[in-house]
Amino acid sequence: MRYSFLQLLKQGLSGQTGWPPAWRSPEPKRSYDAVIVGGGGHGLAAAYYLARVHGMRRVAVLERGWLGGGNTGRNTTIVRSNYFFPESARIYDFALRLYEGLSKELNFNIMLSQRGVLNLAHSEHDMELMARSVNAMLVNGIAVELLDAKQVRAEVPLLNFGPGARYPIHGGFVQRRGGIARHDAVAWGYARGADSLGVDIIQNCEVTGFRIEGGRVQGIETSRGAIAAGAVGLSVAGHSGVLAGLAGFRLPIQSYALQAMVSEPLKPMLNTVVMSPATGMYVSQSDKGELVFGGGLDLYPSYAQRGNLPVEQTVVAGLLEMFPAFRRLKLLRQWAGIVDVCWDYSPIIGPAPVDGMYLNCGWGTGGFKAIPAGGWLMAHLLATGRHHDISAPFDLSRFTTGRLIDEAAGAAIAH
Amino acid sequence: MLLIPCPWCGPRSEPEFQFGGEPATRPVPAAEVSDAAWGAYLYVRSNEKGPHRELWCHAGGCGQWFLMERDTVTHAVLRTHKPGAAA
Ligand SMILES: Cc1cc2nc3c(=O)[nH]c(=O)nc-3n(C[C@H](O)[C@H](O)[C@H](O)COP(=O)(O)OP(=O)(O)OC[C@H]3O[C@@H](n4cnc5c(N)ncnc54)[C@H](O)[C@@H]3O)c2cc1C
Ligand SMILES: [Zn+2]
Numbered sequence: 001m002r003y004s005f006l007q008l009l010k011q012g013l014s015g016q017t018g019w020p021p022a023w024r025s026p027e028p029k030r031s032y033d034a035v036i037v038g039g040g041g042h043g044l045a046a047a048y049y050l051a052r053v054h055g056m057r058r059v060a061v062l063e064r065g066w067l068g069g070g071n072t073g074r075n076t077t078i079v080r081s082n083y084f085f086p087e088s089a090r091i092y093d094f095a096l097r098l099y100e101g102l103s104k105e106l107n108f109n110i111m112l113s114q115r116g117v118l119n120l121a122h123s124e125h126d127m128e129l130m131a132r133s134v135n136a137m138l139v140n141g142i143a144v145e146l147l148d149a150k151q152v153r154a155e156v157p158l159l160n161f162g163p164g165a166r167y168p169i170h171g172g173f174v175q176r177r178g179g180i181a182r183h184d185a186v187a188w189g190y191a192r193g194a195d196s197l198g199v200d201i202i203q204n205c206e207v208t209g210f211r212i213e214g215g216r217v218q219g220i221e222t223s224r225g226a227i228a229a230g231a232v233g234l235s236v237a238g239h240s241g242v243l244a245g246l247a248g249f250r251l252p253i254q255s256y257a258l259q260a261m262v263s264e265p266l267k268p269m270l271n272t273v274v275m276s277p278a279t280g281m282y283v284s285q286s287d288k289g290e291l292v293f294g295g296g297l298d299l300y301p302s303y304a305q306r307g308n309l310p311v312e313q314t315v316v317a318g319l320l321e322m323f324p325a326f327r328r329l330k331l332l333r334q335w336a337g338i339v340d341v342c343w344d345y346s347p348i349i350g351p352a353p354v355d356g357m358y359l360n361c362g363w364g365t366g367g368f369k370a371i372p373a374g375g376w377l378m379a380h381l382l383a384t385g386r387h388h389d390i391s392a393p394f395d396l397s398r399f400t401t402g403r404l405i406d407e408a409a410g411a412a413i414a415h
Numbered sequence: 416m417l418l419i420p421c422p423w424c425g426p427r428s429e430p431e432f433q434f435g436g437e438p439a440t441r442p443v444p445a446a447e448v449s450d451a452a453w454g455a456y457l458y459v460r461s462n463e464k465g466p467h468r469e470l471w472c473h474a475g476g477c478g479q480w481f482l483m484e485r486d487t488v489t490h491a492v493l494r495t496h497k498p499g500a501a502a
Contacts (some may be wrong), residue, residue: 209481239464241461241462241464250455250460250461250462251459251462252458252459252460254460254462255464299433299434300430300485301437301462301467301487301489302487303487303488304487304490305466305488308417308429309416309417310416310429312431314421343457353417398458399454399457399458400450400454401450401451402454
């Protein structure tokens with residue numbers, strides 16, 4: 001069903017009883033041309049583009065839990081493309097451009113709000129480094145603006161400009177096209193789009209092994225039986241190491257908990273995304289009025305989807321230092337997702353060490369913004385067996401050649 | 416919050432410690448190590464879901480390094496011991 005104002009009116013008049021499910025829940029078939037493991041944003045987007053761009057219809061997405069129940073539904077939804085290296089700017093800006101047209105393309109409102117992303121500098125040295133980053137971004141073709149303290153104050157007057165500020169604000173830079181989007185809507189919109197093109201989306205179906213013959217993947221073992229597959233894509237984020245283990249190889253990825261939290265809802269008072277690398281926090285205000293905020297990774301590897309107290313304290317302390325007015329707010333919820341961190345904070349996209357198997361992982365703390373691109377590039381790999389030139393630099397081989405794309409050094413905060 | 420038994424100081428709280436990664440053994444001799452082996456040494460770890468061997472430093476205490484076995488799912492500290500002590 002196409003969603004429209006007329007449809008809304010019609011369904012409203014009939015008591016909202018006529019809406020069909022947004023996607024089917026089919027039984028898995030015995031064989032598919034392509035199977036994607038992981039029903040997060042990346043997996044669902046790959047399935048959608050496989051069907052829409054490459055015309056492949058015998059495609060399944062296997063998700064062990066529910067759609068978007070991994071990091072896609074746990075993230076703080078910041079989208080931006082202000083990266084340091086040209087390879088990164090290319091891939092993230094490709095994603096942002098797809099995001100800009102996505103609500104229309106999917107006929108599903110992903111609530112993209114390009115309210116800007118403001119990064120703060122807290123010393124003269126920060127300002128110098130920031131000017132260097134801004135120059136790199138401009139050379140990459142990404143429009144960003146360097147702001148002095150007065151300009152930052154005019155944009156976000158609630159920030160701590162008091163005489164006793166522990167981290168005085170010296171300036172910042174902003175990407176106006178950055179912002180936030182609705183995470184569930186991205187997963188659901190791609191799922192609905194893929195389903196309408198014939199893709200089978202299968203939830204509660206855990207992948208437990210692979211059938212590999214002569215170095216080539218032939219099929220998948222799942223909690224709902226064996227499935228033969230022409231090509232297999234892995235988009236399982238924090239569980240990439242576990243799935244790689246099942247397929248007999250290892251990855252340069254470590255799994256960490258990344259936490260986030262929300263406050264009680266407030267009237268609108270923060271109209272942009274603010275990131276403060278020095279105090280280890282970032283914040284935005286959701287459409288419901290809650291402050292959504294987070295910071296860095298928990299300090300040791302984890303598969304527990306909950307955050308630890310020391311990092312939570314750092315994040316809250318950072319928030320209150322930056323916004324003294326938030327001191328009396330109550331925390332509503334706190335949670336974590338298991339993120340797949342590469343040493344250079346860039347993703348791994350490309351063929352796996354097993355023929356017929358492809359990787360789209362290692363997005364770590366910042367892969368929500370990349371979902372349309374990750375899906376697009378994975379679809380290209382699954383359909384053609386070859387890299388798109390945007391994904392080529394992100395091949396697994398960079399950990400042997402040493403040609404890393406070190407955004408950890410380049411990009412300060414990583415979400 | 417973890418309660419970590421430092422083999423030298425006894426149980427102390429998590430913020431006193433620094434995680435030092437999973438131990439890896441440097442391949443030698445350098446001139447004969449392939450790019451693949453060197454890349455694996457630098458970047459590839461077991462990333463185990465379950466019991467996991469790790470190096471930790473009691474940075475805010477005695478400053479000593481030690482080994483710890485910790486469950487990455489439950490975060491239970493299974494045991495800690497001094498480097499060199501039987502693994
Ligand atoms: C707290 C937090 C804040 C974040 N903030 C931002 C942000 O502001 N901006 C940004 O760009 N990014 C952010 N990220 C990162 C972003 O959420 C992820 O990079 C992105 O969502 C990854 O999408 P994915 O589809 O690859 O993984 P996921 O959404 O995690 O999907 C992977 C799926 O694989 C499934 N799976 C695992 N094992 C199996 C199996 N054996 N069989 C079948 N299915 C399996 C899981 O159940 C899961 O649903 C944040 C992450 C967290 C945790
Ligand atoms: Zn000690």
